[in-house]
Amino acid sequence: MPTSSETPAATVGTDGAATKLTANNIRAALDGLLERRTDQTRLTSMGAGSDDLDDGRAYLAATVDGGWHVPTWPATHGGRDASVAENQLIGSVLREYVVPDLYPFAIGLGMVGPALLAHGTAEQQDRWLRPIASGAEIWCQMFSEPEAGSDLANVALSAVQDGEVWRLGGQKTWTSRAMWSEWAICLARTDPDQPKHKGLTMFVIAMGAPGVDVRPLRQMNNDAHFSEVFVDGAVVPDAWRVGDVGEGWRVAMTILSHERAGAGSRGGGDGAKRGARVPTWITDLAALGALDDKVRRDEAMSIYAADMASRWTAQRAADEARSGGSPGPAGSGAKLRTVSSYKRRAYLANRAAGAAGMLENGHGHIETVTAPSMSIRGGTDEIQRNILGERVLGLPGEPRLDRDVPWRDSRKGML
Ligand SMILES: Cc1cc2nc3c(=O)[nH]c(=O)nc-3n(C[C@H](O)[C@H](O)[C@H](O)COP(=O)(O)OP(=O)(O)OC[C@H]3O[C@@H](n4cnc5c(N)ncnc54)[C@H](O)[C@@H]3O)c2cc1C
Structure with missing residues (x-):
């Protein structure tokens, strides 16, 4: 009788072959790629106190061909088309190995990847998913602004269409990992005459593009992992828009x-x-x-x-x-x-x-x-x-007086 950890999760195989996935055959694959953990293995938390990108890059580069870190992603994009049960089994076996603090890579792996799978075009998925899974490209999330944190739908950074491109201008703040990032997922206002949730659109922006200025802020734990980002006329092709125009809130959620x-x-x-x-x-x-x-x-x-x-x-x-x-x-x-x-x-x-x-x-x-x-x-x-x-509890909602007002009017006196 197999033990519970030996119960096959289902059929898998990056090569398309029907292979039973068990804890032992996952270990057999990972033993060639990763070190086993010992009781002496030290762990860090959320990048605190460390600017080391190399360990994470080496781990992701080692695991990407087998799709071991993002198993539920398509095999063509750095995953292995795993089911939820397979994913759980892989996750539990991975805990036996040295997995570095993946803080620098977390936005791409945990947030942008799933968003591109849900809302991205086939071209966007082809271009961006595998470099996320392999650790080759780092991403950040440009949502918060000085006047839009908890009230995120109040984002003011504007994007104006100019033929096949958009021109972006405004300021983001608290952008974690901005100084390491090749790319950002950026929430922008495309229609100030719509109510605040409706006039938003999501874009991908190249952090090295002209008009993008990243200024790191020092935190009380001495890290400088988040930044103010000033955007002045940065150009973004329409092909880098994620989701429809005006659908940015849905992608953000x-x-x-x-x-x-x-x-x-x-x-x-x-x-x-x-x-x-x-x-x-x-x-x-x-x-x-x-x-x-x-x-x-x-x-x-x-x-x-x-x-x-x-x-x-x-x-x-x-x-x-x-x-x-x-x-x-x-x-x-x-x-x-x-x-x-x-x-x-x-x-x-x-x-x-x-x-x-x-x-x-x-x-x-x-x-x-x-x-x-x-x-x-x-x-x-x-x-x-x-x-x-x-x-969950069904309590009355907060008063939201600006919900149906054009965003431009809710900002009267500020613009
Ligand atoms: C370490 C760190 C990393 C971050 N990284 C990123 C990042 O990578 N990208 C990004 O876009 N943002 C990032 N942020 C920003 C973060 O999402 C915001 O700081 C957060 O959403 C709060 O917004 P705010 O700072 O503007 O505070 P405010 O929204 O101004 O809130 C101030 C206080 O009022 C309370 N409050 C506000 N509204 C309500 C309400 N309706 N009901 C009850 N209480 C309320 C809040 O809980 C808080 O205590 C980061 C922040 C930190 C600290």
């Missing part, structure tokens, strides 16, 4: 639901591996002597339990998204739980280090000074709760 669902799922995880292995954050605490204290031990176990529940929920939302559904409110719940778990782990580790935790290289320091941003990036905790309140 696809991207955001994948962002929330993806928070906490595969890539640069926190040490949980299939089976009963103790995550490294707990062995680190034990090594510090922090778990000799009953109250801290209790807190660590409570975080561990919440963390596992959060991981499985995030995985479910991500699988729903990969199987063509929208992760929707499940993604918001997953993001809230993942953020809470991350913060509790960081603060516990930092408290356990005592005064040394205040030092830059102190235990839990980098995670502690990164933690507040987790509640903001990808939509704030308050916004996730609004989504859950309205869409």
Whole structure:
């Protein structure tokens, strides 16, 4: 009898051959490509404290031919046409291997790729998907602006059509990874006379194009991973428009639901591996002597339990998204739980280090000074709760007085 990890998930094969996918034949393929994890393998979180692109590039380059990192993508574009069950099986086996922190590549892999599969043309998919899957090209997400964060539909950066091209002008801010990126997915206003959600269109913009100026901002964890981006007359071919003119909000919602669902799922995880292995954050605490204290031990176990529940929920939302559904409110719940778990782990580790935790290289320091941003990036905790309140609990919606007003009029006095 096969064990559950040996139960074939289904038929697969990048060459089209009907091969049963089992944990063992996934291991047989990955052993030639990746290193197995040991209890000493250290993990980083969301790129904090690191500007290293090479490990991620090497990992993605090694896994792209087998389609191991984005298994549900088409085999022609760096995936392997895997089903949700196969994807889960591959994800659980991948946890046995060294998977670097893929923060620099996360927008392409987790958000732009799925959006291009849902809304992109065949030419766009051919041009952009495989370089995302192989790590050859990095992407960023140009959504937020000084006046459009939680109220994202208020985006003002304008795109004006001029024959076969569009000319873009305005300012984005908090654009993570902009300084590493070849490409951005950019939400722009194409019709100021429509209500705010309706006059938006999504474009791909080349970050090296004339008229695109990237200015990195330093964060309190000392990273300079996000930037202001000033756009002045940058030219974008109409062939780089993603979705129809005026459909930008719909594309943005696809991207955001994948962002929330993806928070906490595969890539640069926190040490949980299939089976009963103790995550490294707990062995680190034990090594510090922090778990000799009953109250801290209790807190660590409570975080561990919440963390596992959060991981499985995030995985479910991500699988729903990969199987063509929208992760929707499940993604918001997953993001809230993942953020809470991350913060509790960081603060516990930092408290356990005592005064040394205040030092830059102190235990839990980098995670502690990164933690507040987790509640903001990808939509704030308050916004996730609004989504859950309205869409899951059926509570009355927020007053939205500008919903049906032409965007230009809602901005009177500001334009
Ligand atoms: C580390 C980091 C990385 C980021 N990366 C990117 C990126 O790559 N691309 C990108 O486009 N953006 C990015 N952002 C921007 C992020 O999405 C926004 O900061 C976020 O959506 C909040 O917008 P805001 O900063 O304008 O705050 P505001 O929208 O001005 O909110 C201020 C406060 O008011 C609260 N609030 C606002 N509206 C409501 C409401 N209706 N109900 C209840 N409370 C409300 C908020 O929760 C918040 O506490 C990043 C942010 C951070 C911190």
